[in-house]
Amino acid sequence: MSSETPFQINVPDEKLTALRATLELATFPDELEDAGWKYGPPLADMKRLAERWRNEYDWRKYEKEINEELPMFTRDIDVDGFSTLNIHYVHKKSESVDAIPLLFCHGWPGSFLEVRKILPLLTASAPEHPSFHVVALSLPGFGFSEAPRKQGFGINQYAEVAHKLMIALGYNEYVTQGGDWGGLITRKMASVYGGRHHKAWHTNFPIAEPPSWKSPLFFLSFLLTPWSAEEKAGLERTMWFRTKGRGYFTQQSTQPQTLGYSLADSPVGLLAWIYEKLVLWTDNYNWSDDEGSGDIAFPDIAHSIEIVLTWVSLYWFSRAGPAASLRIYFELRGDCEDIGQSPCIPMGASFFPKELIVLPAAWLRKSNNVVSESHHKTGGHFAATERPDELVQDVRKMFAQGSPAFAIIPGRTGYA
């Protein structure tokens, strides 16, 4: 077992220079009149973001902030059939000695950075709520983790890396929190390592099979029960995503490298590809005001929107490059189409109305061991960034005294 190496982000000067040189040459398309957001990010937004990135945005400032705020490390993890991958992760222990080990697992176009706001809340010690030792990895091919070099790195491999990291850190028993790919990967972990090591899982991306005639009573109740307003809205949002929002998914799961050439050569192209999702997948989240007070109808780009540039820079400066992060879609496409059997370990689910797939909670409960669920009135796909307090509340609730998953890890109640 390899040892842990402290890690600080330190992008070489030459990469910063190269980025600036490419941005100096940036050229833009025209735009149809009154296009708004109908076809993608508006031209005015893109020009302002690119100009800020070229000129005032100071990567070193944010690099320093991240280094000071997030205790980061790397270590080698062996993957069966794939050799060793050097994995980058955040690791922060709570002051509560018996805190619950929790793995936070991001997705695309997310990153380890999504743990920033929830980290101090999860690790905080208090007699009123459980606390956690938090591990937030960069998935292979993302952030500063190495990427696999050959085909076939599927969901079992991602789950294996995440599990082995927790074991390597001495957390023989652990719980998880994840959304997007993090939701699917932690779900696989629950199936493979559940019970013995993986004790409970929480997700803000709860997916479920729809009722089928194979379970006649449930199917009948599905046919006969009128939808609640929340469910109707959720299904409309899901329909929007399926009809209007799947271009990136279809491209990335069929010809990822074709797109990869664009994302690797054009920072403006990468910016557009990611920024579009940061806006359309969130609940009117005001990226210009990263304190999360997002009541404004669309981000006011006149203010600082440097957090967007930091998210995108992370992909631009990632260890494996932005094209590598797309390959998960190609390799895991089958797992999306057939999610397989549900895990048995206790599950917690948070429902946010602007998530991309919002299905009736009854479908989830039917085939999962749901012990805790919350339904929120606001919030979208990037819950840890948009609604950190609510998400942490939900996780604390799941493991609180009196809750079904309390002390699920023997000797680790998480209480001060």
Added chain:
Amino acid sequence: MSSETPFQINIPDEKLSILRAKLELATFPDELEDIGWNHGPPLADMKRLTERWRNGYNWRKYEKELNQELPMFTRDIGVDGFGALNIHYVHKKSKTVDAIPLLFCHGWPGSFLEIRGMLSLLTASSPEHPSFHVVALSLPGFGFSEGAHKPGFALDQYAEVAHKLMIALGYNEYVTQGGDWGFLITRRMASKYGGKHHKAWHTNFPMADPPSWKSPLSFLSFLLTPWSAEEKAGLERTAWYRTKSSGYFVEQSTFPQTLAYGFTDSPVALLGWFYEKLVIWTDDHKWTDDEALTWISIYWFSRAGPGAAHRIYSEVHGDFYNLGRTSYPTIPMGASYFPKELLLLPSAWLRRLNNVVIESHHKSGGHFAAYERPEELVEDVRKMFAKGGPAFAIVPGRSGYA
């Protein structure tokens, strides 16, 4: 009615410099081991093409060739609700005075370039076969045609431009040949202008709705008839296209502007997206590097910019999936089937719903038929309008014979 202005491609030096400057900074992703074409064009191909484009590829040489080979013009065409758009087109008359006026309509990622292989064959005079006066336009937003400036420019508008161009050239009655978007646009023309102006249409991208239970006898025969080997292969190709090669379609139909930013900023982005299709949509066409680069340079240097052309996908989105939305055209139709086309449906489905007067089934060739198999495609078109052929003299007084 505006008059015609002769046109020569003349890309400003500054644009060539900008292209070179960007190619100098080209940055590439890595690649998985032994990946081949599984995820897109291989890295070695992309690096080689980029390097050639940066250093060695001589745009001025190919620009000159096009200018000398293709008689080109521009003229303003008024489009109801959209103002006048300045349209670029090739126009070559046959020596045969009574040649048949034919409009060639390209698609995406095609262009007016695709007429090159067929132009002299179609216009050739001979007592043995009909000849044509040929018009090959650049669709609005493509090549050197102006693009629409506001939303809503859909199938009716593309058809209107093409039709009005033929009328403006004095061709009150005409026939068409088209594939890809050219199929859908000439089909719309056939519905709107068919009979009076548009007399017959030929396509190498024949699409039809499958039989539905609403026509019980046809549906029954559909269920009971075993597929031929050609039909099986066609359906497999269609399944491959739908499951492996449709990502571009979904993205372009939903967020074309998101893509436009990458295409406009990076020639490598454009190269990757387009080169992939040039290779996997053709029947093993052996592209030379310069050939592929010229094809893609047309998009890079296009009048509306490389981000404009694919807006057609989002603007026409509804029409693509619902062919029955307008009535099926009644004018005579010719269809050519090439085995590596993207959507290959049993020809019975086409015959059921269209006035198919002639069809050909080829043993080789793909999506860019005019480019890959110009002689075969010209043969098919000539047969349709030949003496004794089903559409002979469909344009009165214009048999096309010397």
